[in-house]
Amino acid sequence: MKLFNMGRIKLPRVIKYGIYGTVAVGCSFGVLKLQDSDYDSFAVVRASRTAFAAAEIGKTYKTMLYSKEWDKTSKEYLEMKSLCHQIGAQKLLELCKANKGVYIKVGQHVGALDYLLPTEYVTTMRILHKDAPKNTVEELYKVIQEDLKADPKELFEEFDPEPLGTASLAQVHKAKLKDGTEVAVKVQHHFVRKNISIDLKWMEFIIITMSKVFPEFQMQWLIDETKKNITKELDFLQEGHNAERVAALFSGYKWLKVPKIFWDYCTERVLVMEYVDGGQVNDVAYIDKHKINRYNLATKLGDLYSHMIFISGFVHSDPHPGNILVKKEPGDSDVTVYLLDHGLYAQLTDDFRYHYSKLWLSIIDRNKDEMRLHSEALGIRKELYGLFACMVAGRPWDSIMKGISKTKPSAEEKQTFQNEVPNILHFITECLEHVDRQALLVLKTNDLIRSIEYALGMQEKMSGFVVMSQCCVESVYKQEYKNANSILKKSYLNIKFGWSMFMLYMYSVYLGLYFKFL
Helix, strand or coil: CCCCCCCCCCCCHHHHHHHHHHHHHHHHHHHHHCCCCCHHHCHHHHHHHHHHHHHHHHHHHHHHCCCCCCCCCCHHHHHHHHHHHHHHHHHHHHHHHHHCCHHHHHHHHHHHCCCCCCHHHHHHHHHHHCCCCCCCHHHHHHHHHHHHCCCHHHHEEEECCCCCEECCCEEEEEEEECCCCEEEEEEECCCHHHHHHHHHHHHHHHHHHHHHHCCCCCCHHHHHHHHHHHHHHCCHHHHHHHHHHHHHHCCCCCCEECCCECHHHCCCCEEEEECCCCEECCCHHHHHHCCCCHHHHHHHHHHHHHHHHHHHCEEECCCCHHHEEEECCCCCCCCEEEECCCCCEEECCHHHHHHHHHHHHHHHHCCHHHHHHHHHHCCCCHHHHHHHHHHHHCCCHHHHHHCCCCCCCCHHHHHHHHHHHHHHHHHHHHHHHHCCCHHHHHHHHHHHHHHHHHHHCCHHHCCCHHHHHHHHHHHHHHHHHHHCCCHHHHHHHHHHHHHHHHHHHHHHHHHHHHHHHC
């Protein structure tokens, strides 16, 4: 059954000529600036690139896909749509790499929405997590000199010119302080702050344009979230405080390490922290070589992020593989997990965590009425509660109805899920437009953790399922106990909580024995 029929879409004349007109004007001014060696700092050049990319993407879809009537179920149509997605994704990637900064950040967000956007866009944009454009050491030294009021050569005994990693807003280099301490130095790209305002406006332009050309493409939420979060991520002092806070919250996790901050060398654009090394959490060759237990590792990550989301409400919201390193020295009994990049955190309210926990429990119990109730509490139209439940669980509706505690996720199921995304994209983006904004970072975090589980081959072993269920039960219990106004009610909640946790413990024992003997 088709959920909607897009039909034949014509590019409105106002939009079409508006795009090409903007491109022409932008390029005309841009040409005047090309003689300047630093022409990328001029907003007009970056704007013209954006407008041109919007026009090219729109033209691709219009000429290749929307210029004729199709049988939407035909193999020819599906192949052509996939090709358009791939071409559009490549043009968007080229734009992000050329304009850098905020564009990289938005592209990385797109690359994290594994279950929510067409596969072509997700896989193409994912390269930005590890292949963002980099600056020269001289450009970094200039930022360090401006902020710390000292020559970098006076601050550091050594400074490796090759970056450890390059991200949307900054890049990180290994260095050594004068006392011999090895550190990682994170330096913000020099062009980010002066371009941020105009970049956000032009990113909003391209998204609004796309939404008018393609009604199913509603992505204003992405720009709104970027606007809200970018100022936090630009303040490296706040990132340092986030690192210390999460280290304190999870000090009981002996296997988790957060690099120490060297505050004497930190400013809003420079962050100096303890240097750590290891393999990326999705590097299975490294993991197997160092005899790291994949199931144990996936369970630890599930435990950590379940406690962040459902219990503490303070959530590290950028867990892509480059930000999670693992290490196990010969003779060590357990793996060490290093959590890096603390610029983006979600602070979830008690009310959100209650309804989100209840939604998860209703998904586990296959309780449609509760799914609808708590989806609506999170801002979802009641007719779309089933779709939202699928987005949260990352599982098709059939699997939810069979019981996600009884049916294991698989690569085939994931492929089926992603194949259906283009057919219901309008409804997915409607959910993302109207859902409680706190859910957006949580959904992104969930997708990144799932992608790590798939890389480790642990998706079928449900490594974090029991801990997540326990955290949901605890979150609901704490909120209901706090609101209980009688001793009888509190006693009932205590008994219910104790019994639920006991049953989940027994289930975890069963799973442990099952997978051990399997």
